[in-house]
Amino acid sequence: MQTLKDLSSYIDRTVAAPGDSTEDRLRKRTFTLILFFKSLCCAPWALLYAALSLSVAALLPLSYAGTMLLGIAVFFFTKNLVVFVRVSSFFMLLVPVLLQLQLGGFAASGAVMIWSILAPLAVLVFRGVGEARYWFAGFVLTVLAACVAEQYLAPVVDRQAWQISLFFAMNVGAVGTIVFGTIQYFVDQVRKEQETIRQQNETLESTLSQLRDMQHQLILKEKMATLGNLAAGIAHEINTPIGAVRGAVDVCIRCLKNVVELVSGHAPQDIVDNPQYEKSLQLMQRNGSVITEATERIATIVSNLKDFARLDEAELQEADLHAGLDTTLTLMQHEFGDGIRINREYGQIPSIPCSPNQLNQVFMSLFSRAVEAIDGAGTITIRTLVEAGNVIIVIGDDGQEISKNRLATLFDLGFSADDSRISMNTSMPSAYNIVRSHDGELSVMSQSGKGTEFTVRLPVSGRRG
Template sequence: MHPKVEHLEACLQAAPDESRERVDLLNELFWQLWPVEHERAGQLAREAHELANKLGYSRGLAYARANVGLLYYTSADVQKAMTTLLDALQWFEEHGERQGEATANHALAFVYWGFGDFQRGFDAVNKALKIFAELDDCDGKGWALNTLGSFYYDWKDYERSLDCMKKSLGIFRETKNLNGQARSLNGIGSIYHAMGNQKKALAFQNRSLKIQRSIANLYGESKTLNDIGQIYQSLQEFDKALEFHQQSLNLRRQLQYRQGETTNLLDIGNIYIQQKRFDEAIEVITRALELSRQIRAKVKISKAHHALYRIYKTMGKFEKALEHHEKYQTAHEEVFHEDNEQKLENLRAAYQIETSQKEAEIYRLRNVELKTKNAALEQTLRKLNATQAQLIQSSKMAALGRLVAGVAHEINTPTGAIKSASDVIGRVTERAKEILAMPEKWHERKVREEIRALLQALEQNNRVTSQGTGRIERIVQSLRRFSALDGSPFQKIDLHECLDSTLTLVEHEIRNGIRVRKEYNRVPEIFGYPGELNQVFMNLILNGIEALNGSGTLTIRTAAERDRAIVKISDTGKGIPPEKIDLLFEPGFTEKDSRIRMRTGLYTSYSIITKHRGEISVKSEVGRGTTFTISLPTDLHASNHTAS
């Protein structure tokens, strides 16, 4: 038993039956036991809630509600979990109870996760982590880091996930929290398994298993055993995999943990399938199917039917295979529709809960005037956002039009060369046919020289064709990387690849007197929307080319500074007058070629960089040139607000 748990148990025994002290101890002990003994933790939370209510102890009741909310989450009642936890959080915030605020935010992170709202969950656990750190609550910080690592794991950002889990492990070692150590080791093992490093995965899972057994955490032990079985399954060591899955299955039967039992049975059945032990596979998976029906686990019903379909198909029993395939399809569709409906219902409930709480707060403060002003401000903000969206869209269409014109110009040149070469090849071919039809003249010197000239012409035209197609291929690849101004997903981005693609597509704008110099340094990948950033680079590069007016140097520099990626685009052009610098990033009008045009390029660039949590600045000297500097975050936490 962990020393802290032992101490709390002793204090609880000594505390008066109906006292605030007992409520506080019950609430604190809940958090220590919840990851290990769910049933006992549930009893403690319910007793604390009942006693705090009876005593009229609002602080104890708020903590008890937070704990009960977490119990609702584990029993899959996410709507009650949300309501209860938000009520508790509101009390903590109103009374400046920072420990409770951190606890409620940490619990809400799990609930948002269950909703599928990863961004809110991510924000909640980060808020909890910050408060735990301020309070110097080491165990709280360790658990928050463990949860944060799980979010990164779900996003497949294994490096950051590993970093969080290792920090969590270090904290739990300092506090001698064995349960925390076991959880962190298990998490690290799962990350290495996902990364394909099975040797390290096994080492960490075995260390986790040793601790789970030393503290008699049967739930944790059963999970770790199952995880080890999956590692051996990846290594194709099926006998060892079966051994660990069977141990996990025995424990889960002992705990009457039926969800886990069906998982083990399906894993064992899949191993039997790979070993072609079909009769044993059918027996085990049929048992998993029966159990899944009893607990109404539709996802596992679907998996069981699919496994039986595979077996019977392999055995050539097509009637049976068809029967299970039809049942699999039915179950799969039910799961898909129910899952979507449940997510929509959960999100709708979360919205209603949050809305009602905000409305209640407005009425509680009796500030109708403020509410009216807020509505007016929101309406103004909506109009401003709509105007901004129209301006950005106009800029995108202008950039797209210029891009299409440039690509057409760039492709025309090699296309013309290929067409000309094709014509020459046709004429060479016709002449070669004529010579082949006159074998009596092949020995003549004049004919041999003509054949040699024809071959040289073919060789030369082959080079022209090859160069032309290579040029077109490079343009198309650059266009593919540059394109999808609206559609590219939030993803990792190589800034050098974006810059090179943009340069390729604006080459037709670069005249002979302009020199382009690239000074690329080592820059980490960032997170964002590549199509939008390409639009920014295109705007700035074209501005620089126009400023050079046919002569000078355009320099593109990249660098890394702490947690930022830096891109500088400089020209040696005419520069910008000081009085125009402050208005540079605002939409306005410009006169060019005797026509007045809307100027939105730099305004759009500013909006896109701001959306990416970045900064854009400009330095210019009349007669010497201009430098635009873009600074973008390399940290996923900072960038991820962009995705939301």
């Protein structure tokens, strides 16, 4: 058994050509083994015919064996299975017919022509049904031709019954054994390959699951980083109205103190006529308006932050992308400052099923990259439209372009070094993965003097799952 495995491995290494699939290698290995053992089987027939003084009949199986071994050697060099199968099958079909005619016919030869059936069977297994049909038709025609030719053969008078029985037993037994062994070997190999494929599929599924977990962690990490970047801006945005509220409250407290002092020990008419009283009321009224405006500003910031994160809503829902863009722009206003102008060119787009918080994260990443590209003053342009069943969001800037080398790896995970510190760049890869998870596309185009444009394409029907 070990010798057979070693022989099989040697043949596999020898006949395999670059680019052969696993199935191709299996077919080449199996067909070569069949021909090799079939050639070895010719020896007992040649010895038997020689012992019975059938010298011409003995030469036929020996010639066939030599031809097949030579064909195997040539196949080792050419590695062309198609030619090898066709040439070998031709000899499989022809030699048994010649041997049967040489031995005196069907009965006298022990039905040696049964070996010819291996030709169409070999083509069926190693070339396919289409070509095998023609070879089987050739086999049928050859059988008919042999039957006709047998009518013109001289009768065999010196062939004993036991010899004919032996011929029948050897031919039928050998062909049956070869067919069964070939099928068994082929089935075993297929099962082994199926088991290998099953194990590879399990490995791929495990790897895919790990990649999905990593992607989820990457998105979560980027979202936390985004929220961290928002914190400074939101603190600035909230501190301004809070400072106004504190100042207004302080003024109101002092005015109220003055009013209390005026009320104590003065007649009502004297209080009304007192100019300090009127001034205090006006200051409290004016600062009350300041407090109202400041609290409204704080409420707006909190509302925008809530809309950005969508913490209290289902992950997948119908969402207005314009609202998401505007919310993100509002929260990033501190980054734009006075030098960056926002140009909105919104078209008519429908609401789409999506994860709004994830898409808002994408918008923030693209806006942040645009801010980094603009040195001083510049413009960020946002265009939206519907095209070919997709909602398209184009975010462009007139800042510094992205180099061609950087464009090729912009959406790949990478590392950057700054002051001896190494950090992972996850913003663009995370945005790309989010868009892909929505069955969309994220592309980029950058030209010198024209800036950079990111294009987000999302299906109107939403992601499939």
